[in-house]
Amino acid sequence: MPDGYDASRRNLSNYEKGLYFELGRAQIRDETPDRGWVKQFEIRIGHEQDRRRFDSARTDGQGVRSVERKSGRVNESDARGQLGLEREALDSGQLTHSTWETVEGEKVPDKVLGDMQELERDFPGQFRHEIVSRADAARAIQLGQSLMSKQLELIRAYELTRADRARKRLEKIREIVRVREEKAREREKEQREKVAELAKARERAEKFERMQQFREAAARGRVEAPQRVQAERDRQAEKAKARAPETERERVQREAAERAIREFPFPAPNQTRDREAADAATVEREDKARAEREAAKERERESAKTLEELNRARDAAFGHLDEGGRLSEAERLAWSGQAHHPRAAVLEPPGHAPSVERGGTGQGQDRARGISRER
Known part of the structure; x- marks a missing residue:
């Protein structure tokens, strides 16, 4: 016949049933973090380093004190495997104390009960099987639900605070990135302006250099022009001398040309x-x-x-x-x-005005003369 324990477990999933029972019983037995208790504590046992995870445990000297709680029907295969690892851990000293809790009226396989009795006999004072009344189990589930709701509120508030901090941190990061990008763009702009200014300066320098070269070439040309002219004249004179002896007339012309050069030098x-x-x-x-x-x-x-x-x-x-x-x-x-x-x-263009003769046009005179002759 259903009782309060069954009512407290109604509409709960298997995970919630076990979780609320574990939380409530741990609170009732003062298995709190302040006293060094840890939920879902795991150790490695034996040469094969098999893992054994306890519902609640804490360190006890060189070993571990553990508690395993079963709120409903006990699975034979899983329970016997866990008990076998605990026997090995108790024998090696890794486990100093182990307590198993089951609920009154819930099915526990005979082989599992036999294994627990053997452990109690072989490790007296270290292994203990405790049966929890259904009323205590119902009270533990109700307490576990209350604790979980408070934890969820704390978790929700913590998550909200953490989300707000993350949002603010993200805004700061975005602001930092924006400032860095603006500075990078400004540096790039300044670099482009410097490159453009250098290019303009280089172009102005090249223009000035070309102008200076042109001026220097022009100045050299003006300075060297008289010398080149004189050299050409000397060369022509030497050719003339080599071709034929100078006549009196040529000598006079040459002397006159030289005199003219001396009296009228090349213009400055x-x-x-x-x-x-x-x-x-x-x-x-x-x-x-x-x-x-x-x-x-x-x-x-x-x-x-x-x-x-x-x-x-x-x-x-x-x-x-x-x-x-x-x-x-x-x-x-x-x-x-x-x-x-x-x-x-x-409309006659200037300089092309028609000529006018005395006595009228030539054609009119010709007609008149022609008529008079006919008469």
């Missing part, structure tokens, strides 16, 4: 620059005059083009009137006898 660099400036001014004047002539020619071409357009327009107008029969005989004669538009005299 300043004179050369003045001459170059004068030549440049002359070239500029010639270019300006050439541009003016080109502009005058362009104006003449525009005037001729305009005159041609006026003549075509006049011919088209007279032709249209002639086709419509609205042109009189006098207008037709004027049209056929006038070679240019009346505004031609105004």
Whole structure:
């Protein structure tokens, strides 16, 4: 018939049943961390170093004092294996005391009971099997649940605090990384600016060096030009002497040339620059005059083009009137006898005005003479 112990275990998983029973019984027996007790304590036993984990244990001199608790039905195979390791540990001294707790009314296999009795007989005072009443077991489960809820609250608060610390630490790390990245970008920018400035300075230095070389070459050329001219003259003179003996006339010409060189030496660099400036001014004047002539020619071409357009327009107008029969005989004669538009005299380019003879045009005189002769 179900009792309070069964009611306390209802709706719990096997893991929760064993956990709450262990926590409650450990609290009842003062098996607390303050007294040196540790949950799920593990030792290695024998030459094969088999592992044996106890529900609760603490050190006892050179060995270990342990407690094993079973809240429900005991599994025969697992329990006998654990008891066998404990026998070996008690025999070697690794285990000084061992206590097994089972709940009243819960099934314990006979072989397991027999192994525990043998251990009590072989190790008196070191091994003990204790049967917990169902009421004490129910009270232990209730106490274990209460302890677990408090531990969960503590764990939850601890986890929240730890999460908050982790969040703040992450924010600090991100801020540090951001500052480092900004500094790295600033360093890269400064490095690029320095490289660009060095490139500009190098370019300016190269330009200055080329200009200096050009100036030096020009100066050397101005200084060496008279010497080269004199050397060329001397070379030509030597060739002339080698070709044929100097005649009286050649001697006189040579002496005159030498005298002219002595009296009128090669112009100094300043004179050369003045001459170059004068030549440049002359070239500029010639270019300006050439541009003016080109502009005058362009104006003449525009005037001729305009005159041609006026003549075509006049011919088209007279032709249209002639086709419509609205042109009189006098207008037709004027049209056929006038070679240019009346505004031609105004549009005639400068310097190309038509000549005017006394007595009218040559054509008119010829017609008059022709008529008088016929008469």
